[in-house]
Amino acid sequence: MKHITLLYPEGQCNLSTIACIVGTVEIFSRAEALWQQRGNKKKYRLEIACIVPHKKCVSHFVALTPDICINNIAKTDLIIIPSAMPGEDTADSREMFDWIHSQYKAGAEIASMCSGAFILASTGIMDGRSCSTHWSFEDRFRSLFPKVNLHSGKLITDENGIYTNGGAYSFLNLVIYLIEKYYDRQTAILCSKIFQIELERNSQSAFAIFTGQKQHNDEIVQQAQTYIENNIEEKISIENLSSRFSVGRRNFDRRFIKATGNTPVEYAQRVKIESAKKALESTRKTINEVMYAVGYSDVKAFREVFKKITGLSPLEYKNKYNREASVLQ
Known part of the structure; x- marks a missing residue:
């Protein structure tokens, strides 16, 4: 049985982070159930992992308790980074970046959702590689990570075991994409029908609003x-x-x-x-x-x-x- 780590990046979370986590857990849980209903053995175990092992409140009405601390995960097969904007460069955040980097070097695949691409790029793994994020973050992302090949129009990128996706609730399309990768096409189709998520959507360009980069001194x-x-x-x-x-x-x-x-x-x-x-x-x-x-x-x-x-x-x-x-x- 393989292992999926769904990160909870303390200090960088908002309600979109929780939406990504809840949606991913629900759909992967259903995929696992559908997989086993067809007579297959349990395939993946998914855990929500944090940096510091205690409950973190995102707002006055939402709280989440992770399953495990990243220090207690020796090896994982897939790391999923939810929507989250990078905060201050603290010891905890550097520990998370180092852990992601070391797991990738050890063979783990990585998927980032929406602005979770900022965390992924902060590890240095993405230099010279293709990446997507929410179209509204394009200018900020390019200025922070000029070595990353940003494709802001793409809904999903897939390169050398790293998956990224566009903005907001399009993370649902990435989840279906990953389920097809990690289970099979039949399971992905069933999940797309149950949760009414469009299969094989490949662009977020129609949603983008172009305002032009004005944050320069020329x-x-x-x-x-x-x-x-x-x-x-x-x-x-x-x-x-x-x-x-x-x-x-x-x-x-x-x-x-x-x-x-x-x-x-x-x-x-x-x-x-x-x-x-x-x-x-x-x-x-x-x-x-x-x-x-x-x-x-x-x-x-x-x-x-x-x-x-x-x-x-x-x-x-x-x-x-x-x-x-x-x-x-």
């Missing part, structure tokens, strides 16, 4: 960002934009990428598509009207960029998020 880039955002209807030439600020194109691109994490072209596309998304969500405008309003004249190009950024076509997005549009279908 005044020229900030002015360029403002120009792009205030002139959505224009078909912006990056050559003209760089010359407007008396900066060479190559230097302008380099500065823009360093400051925002996007090329000027990517930034303009994301600003335009964010405006298009809002129009599709809340107005009766046709796809073509929205397209022209954000500076596109080629339907194919607009559709390709829109789908690249959101994972959906403009029509699919409108039908999904505009109630009036879906009623009129």
